[in-house]
Amino acid sequence: MTPKTLYRKLVDSHTVVTLDEQNVLLFCDLQLMNEYTSPQAFAGLLEQNREVAMPGQNVATVSHIIPTHPVQHRVIHDSASALQASNLKRNCDLHNIPLFDTNDSLQGIEHIIAPEHGMIRPGMVVICGDSHTTTYGALGALGFGIGTSEVEHVLATQTLVYRLAQDMRIRVDGHLPIGTTSKDLILMIISRISAQGARGFVVEFCGSAVESLSIEARFTLCNMAVEAGARGALIAPDETAITYVLQRAPDIDASLRSRALAHWATLRSDEHASFDVEHYFDAEDVAPYVSWGTSPDQSIPITGTIPHAEGSQRARIEHALHYTGLAGGMPLEGLPVDHVFIGSCTNARIEDLRTVAAVVKGRHVSPSLRAMVVPGSGAVKAQAEAEGIAQVLIDAGFEWRQPGCSMCLAMNDDVLAPGQRCASTTNRNFEGRQGRGSITHLMSPAMAAAAALTGYITDVRKLGGS
Amino acid sequence: MTDTHRIEGIAAPLDIANLDTDQIMPKQFLRGIDKAGLDKGVLWDLRFDGEGRPRADFVLNRPEYAGTRVLVAGPNFGCGSSREHAVWGLQQYGIRAVIAPSFAEIFYSNAMNNGLLAVTLSETDIIELMKETTEGAAPMRVEINVDVMIVRSPRMTRSFALSDRHRRMFLEGVDMIGATLAHKADIDAFAQRHWGQQPWVRDVARRTKQRLERS
Numbered sequence A: 001m002t003p004k005t006l007y008r009k010l011v012d013s014h015t016v017v018t019l020d021e022q023n024v025l026l027f028c029d030l031q032l033m034n035e036y037t038s039p040q041a042f043a044g045l046l047e048q049n050r051e052v053a054m055p056g057q058n059v060a061t062v063s064h065i066i067p068t069h070p071v072q073h074r075v076i077h078d079s080a081s082a083l084q085a086s087n088l089k090r091n092c093d094l095h096n097i098p099l100f101d102t103n104d105s106l107q108g109i110e111h112i113i114a115p116e117h118g119m120i121r122p123g124m125v126v127i128c129g130d131s132h133t134t135t136y137g138a139l140g141a142l143g144f145g146i147g148t149s150e151v152e153h154v155l156a157t158q159t160l161v162y163r164l165a166q167d168m169r170i171r172v173d174g175h176l177p178i179g180t181t182s183k184d185l186i187l188m189i190i191s192r193i194s195a196q197g198a199r200g201f202v203v204e205f206c207g208s209a210v211e212s213l214s215i216e217a218r219f220t221l222c223n224m225a226v227e228a229g230a231r232g233a234l235i236a237p238d239e240t241a242i243t244y245v246l247q248r249a250p251d252i253d254a255s256l257r258s259r260a261l262a263h264w265a266t267l268r269s270d271e272h273a274s275f276d277v278e279h280y281f282d283a284e285d286v287a288p289y290v291s292w293g294t295s296p297d298q299s300i301p302i303t304g305t306i307p308h309a310e311g312s313q314r315a316r317i318e319h320a321l322h323y324t325g326l327a328g329g330m331p332l333e334g335l336p337v338d339h340v341f342i343g344s345c346t347n348a349r350i351e352d353l354r355t356v357a358a359v360v361k362g363r364h365v366s367p368s369l370r371a372m373v374v375p376g377s378g379a380v381k382a383q384a385e386a387e388g389i390a391q392v393l394i395d396a397g398f399e400w401r402q403p404g405c406s407m408c409l410a411m412n413d414d415v416l417a418p419g420q421r422c423a424s425t426t427n428r429n430f431e432g433r434q435g436r437g438s439i440t441h442l443m444s445p446a447m448a449a450a451a452a453l454t455g456y457i458t459d460v461r462k463l464g465g466s
Numbered sequence B: 001m002t003d004t005h006r007i008e009g010i011a012a013p014l015d016i017a018n019l020d021t022d023q024i025m026p027k028q029f030l031r032g033i034d035k036a037g038l039d040k041g042v043l044w045d046l047r048f049d050g051e052g053r054p055r056a057d058f059v060l061n062r063p064e065y066a067g068t069r070v071l072v073a074g075p076n077f078g079c080g081s082s083r084e085h086a087v088w089g090l091q092q093y094g095i096r097a098v099i100a101p102s103f104a105e106i107f108y109s110n111a112m113n114n115g116l117l118a119v120t121l122s123e124t125d126i127i128e129l130m131k132e133t134t135e136g137a138a139p140m141r142v143e144i145n146v147d148v149m150i151v152r153s154p155r156m157t158r159s160f161a162l163s164d165r166h167r168r169m170f171l172e173g174v175d176m177i178g179a180t181l182a183h184k185a186d187i188d189a190f191a192q193r194h195w196g197q198q199p200w201v202r203d204v205a206r207r208t209k210q211r212l213e214r215s
């Protein structure tokens, strides 16, 4: 038999029908939905008088528009947004689809709640009307984002007409230096291969550096693979992944466990499987990375300087520098920020918050800025409170908010003002992403914590202490 | 040849790499539960300044570009968010095709699913075409024939590739869901087999939610 990549195995095991050379009808084990990319899909179903094919393989959550003020009961004041939330509830009720509603204590960002409650299992195909669905590769599940027409297609058929991607392997060996994380690693990778370096590919991450990452760190890595254009990201499920899943999936009990383990053991690329493109990185090269421009690939190590507008990228660099108000040759070290945002499906899990707490414990946020922490989900929030992390953050001067997407895309009322500069643990520094005319610097939670303490972008490794 | 095979009209240059869907359709226009009114939001920050006044120098705001049908754009067009609103908005604004050296994957599928034609030409051809749009006294017009897959500008004729499926979808407007539902028996048989092998994925969402509610 020809050796196969993990990606091909996942596609083959979910192919219902081969449609033509490029396309298959792909069975989707789980569809996640949110309030703003699903309404037109449900409306389309209704128009055509179609049913939801398999409601139990779908789940929805309200996360993008939700206010995050620290109140007991959340009320969405913006009327259009409130309608999106009530409309989602109506659609889910009508079609018998489980929903994590606005005031459900376990509500949260879709890509955080699905794995934390054990809904993502190795070998699954998971789709969502959201590009960061690549996150689930961390558990050996093929996840990818789709548009609303396709959401409707999955609702009606539980399948997707799927165009095959090419295979890319990114190997990272060695040890990540102290003070760096998988966020720094992925920013480095994106900055080297570009914002479209993985366009058309499903990327399999491997190598000793990847294997030594925790699952939460792997989520961060796979989450941002889409910022290099990837159609999916995968990490072969190992002991670490399987332990994570089994702890959260009590339904895979003794009677099923050995079968599950046997199946999951097959989920790896065969030894001689060929990849269309391979990249290799050395983990020792990773430093704390920070974005300076308006695309995630415009990132540099904190020890470096912003590139000059020259060469083939001249116009692009010029444009980005103009927007961010920076100049070629400048370091980012020492650049004052107005805001620190710790949150998003990239970096708002418990380990991220623990890291932030470790950096800020016993210190205080600079009076020159506003700093907020938005936990990724109700469960993360509760755990942080139980562990005493929340109190450390509050004592340090952070706002401790309710879970949601919040200032990752600023579709709720957490919005930056024009010209404000933000140190952010999110995934996109696009123009206006956090508010019209605002400037985003992507970085790791530890680096954002350091910025919060000092008031400017700085190398967390200089702070000492923990 | 009927008109659905052919797109003809003014082509406006949008020489920006990685033009993301946040810029094509900003978040403040994503609050609807239908598709209406998205033409208003298209390329908002490029079209309007901070006070909501049209930027006179932006190409689509110039009077001679009224009625633009085609965008000639930079690489990785439509990257970022999966929001299909970007495609709906472009169409409502009157755009029928985007010509670029490359498209982000999700955007490309969204475009094809809605009949917005995404034409990929080489980087060199795009540079030439971009130049051509800025050189004439009047805006350049292009003609795209989807049937034979050819783009024609006053100075250049190029063929482009389109998968059979996408070409048919564009020309015949296939009801994709209807076509898939024709495989319903296959899907159901597949699901039974799949769940037989991996019972732990069956009803995974519903079972998880029920478990959480019990605890």
Ligand code: SF4
Residues within 6 Å of the ligand: A063, A064, A109, A110, A111, A130, A132, A344, A345, A346, A404, A405, A408, A409, A427
């Ligand atoms: S946190 Fe940000 S990137 Fe993640 S789902 Fe929400 S808006 Fe999208």
